[in-house]
Amino acid sequence: MASKLKKIVLTGAAGRLGSYLREPLTALCDELVSTDIKEQPGKLYAGESYVQADLADFNAMNDVIEGADMVVHMGAYVDEAPFEELLGPNFVGSYNVWEAASRHGVRRVVYGSSIHAVGMYPKNEFINTEVAHRPDTFYGLAKCFTEDLGRMYWEKRGLESVHMRILSCAQVNNARALGSYLSYDDLIQLVTRCIETPVTGWAVIYGVSNNDRAPVDNTKASFLGYRPKDNAEIYAQEVLAAEPEMDPHDPNHMCHGGPFAGVELGKSGLAGMNVVDDSKEN
Template sequence: MTQPTPRPTTGPRTILLTGAAGGVGTFLRERLPGYGYRLRPADLRPVEGAPDALVCDLRDPEAVRAAVRGVDAVVHLGGISVEDSFDAVLDANVRGLHHLYEAVRQEGVGRVVFASSNHAVGFVPLPAAGELVGSAIVPRPDTYYGLSKVFGEGLASLYADKYGVETVSIRIGSCFAEPRSVRMLSTWLSPDDCARLVHAALTAPGVGHTVVNGISANTRAWWDLGSARALGYRPQDDAEVFAAAVLAEHGELDPGHPDARLVGGWFTEVEPPRP
């Protein structure tokens, strides 16, 4: 069957934003219109402040295709964002993502920005002082959730090579208004920098499938931002402005704590719910 011609990613763009009711989705709903995007918010539950948002279940392929129809690109934050049972993660993050990519392929959408996670590489040891972890490392997921992000990156690679659907997979660190822990002084992605990175991922030419690390310009960063900067990402924020307050509240990390040893931190010790 002849594939539809992907829509260009230049000029005015209508963006399907899945997971629009969540924390990162809310940050992007507030910021992406400032870059000239028209948003089509979607979520499994109603989106507060967006009465025109779509209620869309990723497990329903027809609903997903209807949500995708007519957009120029997709920013995909939808699905389960914490550890859960294998079946729950399978339905939302694996089957649901496949439904999304099939809809994108069928509707001729040319670009996806996929919210991957640091938990796709959670069992990677933290680097020695002065060294950084790049985005080309072999995945070492720390949970079923992290494993679903490895699947997502693989699915994005397949659809780029086989069908020409371009994707930037962003391994998001910790996207909150402010860092909430000592670990987040390294992994923080500010809401403003999140929007800057997503904008770069939507507009950079010829990305194929590109994996990038998603953090701000943190003084304590242990992630390399080279592949993100190659897209045009220019982070402006640094978690260090919060360091004194965070350290006063939490103290320095014990070197034996997983947050001080592994990329995924305490997620490496999380057990999924059992039947």
């Protein structure tokens, strides 16, 4: 990137992943507008402003995105839930972001997609970025919808987008995470590469660190220049010693989506995961 962007909009800024992205994003632009349905999370960084807004409100998204060069869209309801609860933030919200971005001439949307868009594939299948959608939940279905939405806006209106299928950006405290772990440092590198790559068109990339046991293949997304550095294998001995023997017939263990693959539709997937809220405090 030859020079700083004028304005980046970050949705989901009050979330756990958003808390780690806010400060690095201020280094890439003159103005970072952070937004979330929640109240402002702590003090602001230099060059950052905050707008409390609902993704499901088109006028609010249209206003906040005006003048932006790029949007980093991390906002969503981040769990499985009844379809009606996800419809506003995860489906309509994505449409509102893309439509507003298109109207205002935004160059690119960088989207926080998820492994749950393909979560029903068996773990012993090493899947690449071109496999067909195979969602494990309504939450995963929303990710499929947004990936397809992004492709349509690229092909019909020329709005670029990169869809980061994040596996598990959280502390490594279970056996699945030995393959799915994405460190916060690697997340920041991934988002930075998605912003700084000169041309992306429509693209998909898995958000995963350089794990020995990573179950996905990013070869076809190598043009983005993402080269993760962290490796969950350093936690393997401790984690595996604490894990009971796994059932290879249990979708919780056998599918890429982990607990989301085994849960009933509409029921929380996070309830079966020990995700630690270690949001960054500024």
